[in-house]
Amino acid sequence: MIELERVRVSAGTFSLSDVSLKVDAGKYAVLMGKTGSGKTSLLETICGLRTVASGCIRVGGRDVTDWDPADRQLGYVPQDLALFPTMTVREHLAFALRIRRVGAAVIRERIAELADLLGIDALLPRRVTRLSGGEAQRVALGRALAFGPQVLLLDEPLSALDEATRHEMYALLKDLQRQTGVTTLHVTHSREEARRLADHLFVIVDGRLETAAIDGAASIS
């Protein structure tokens, strides 16, 4: 469960104030807003990479507002993915588990499971620098999900993909949610994505967050 209570974020020229939202456990929420509306800043704030000016962030019922990003146990996929260029796909999937000093056998098992779920078995030994957009996106998802977070934060995960790949990813994201039960907050400016994926829909309008009906997504510009 993700809960924001009267959160205020300011970064540079813009600020988002009085943001309150709640995503129930296991649900898929989509947050829409125009470019530059502060969607990314809000996600970074939930991750702990940006400090809140005021307000409270709760994940799984615990107040994590002042917690270090490492303690929040959230899976985060930034828009630019930020894969680790010196590592192979396998090392990406193992990364969070190695940090947690999980045993090698468990890591191997988990990698196999994730690779299967994401359809990236064949990519495991490869370096990430020459992956296609869709492949890189899957690797970033796998890296974020490897340690079994309760919450997944996705920043414009489909914006750089071609039409066909995007359709594959809709199915994959829904599948992931069903199989892992992960609570997801997905940030986008695409109405199509909101219609296809959202259980809950939130919209940022003029620095404020509003709840919207999902079939109403079509009317949001």
Add this chain to the structure above:
Amino acid sequence: MRSPHQPAVPTPRGRRRAADALFFAALGLLGGSYVLLISLMLAADAIFTTPQHFLAALAKPEIQYAIRLTLVTCSISAILSLWVAVPLGYVLSRYRFPGKFLVDTLIDIPVVLPPLVLGLSLLILFHLNWGTWKLEDWLRQEIGFPVTFKIPAVILAQFSVACAFAVRTMRVTFDEIDPRAEQVARTLGCSRAQAFLRVALPQAGRGLCAAGTIAWARSLGEFGPILVFAGATRMQTEVLSTTVFLELSVGNLEASVAVSLVMVLMAVVVLVVLRSLGMEHGG
């Protein structure tokens, strides 16, 4: 507005080709003049010296000692420079802190200061009386580690200049590495140190090679500060740049040119080795 049916107005092809030719000629001439100057200087050195001079110079025990000392001191000061440059470059690239501007400016001082002045400053630092306490005396008597006019002074003189260049290189290196990957690593459970060691540093391989190379090369070329702070005692603090000076000052032009060529060769070997290492790791 022109109607779309009219043909586009062509630019005169002949004139454009002539202009392109002129452009390349200008690029080649201006850039080439410098390349030519360096080549001619090296060629002149090579023509001036003969294999006999070269071998005679290499056979001198003082010069053999200077070659060994140069290799050892340059390597130590390059390694020391990297140990400082990696954390300092990272801090300057990633964090904002009070006094950052001052630190940034201070690091540039060894770059812009005449090296001789740096040597003089080192000498004064080690011999200034702080009341009754003096750094050099304390090192000699209490620690048993004399510095001034000894080999450590050679290394310190080289390091004080070389490190500034290594820090600049590492800072640019980290500036070019996306901090986003380290942030993601922190959301995956890394401490800041783990994010640095596992994600940022492995991406800095090429920068490390470049910083090491530049620090080594600067150390090789260092002369002024070594002369002032470490002296030019044969078989003690004589490095190759000192040899060139010492041989020149006694009128032995042949030996100083031969030693200069040895330095050129060493520099080329180090450059080639480190560049190729950098290519392998940098992909």
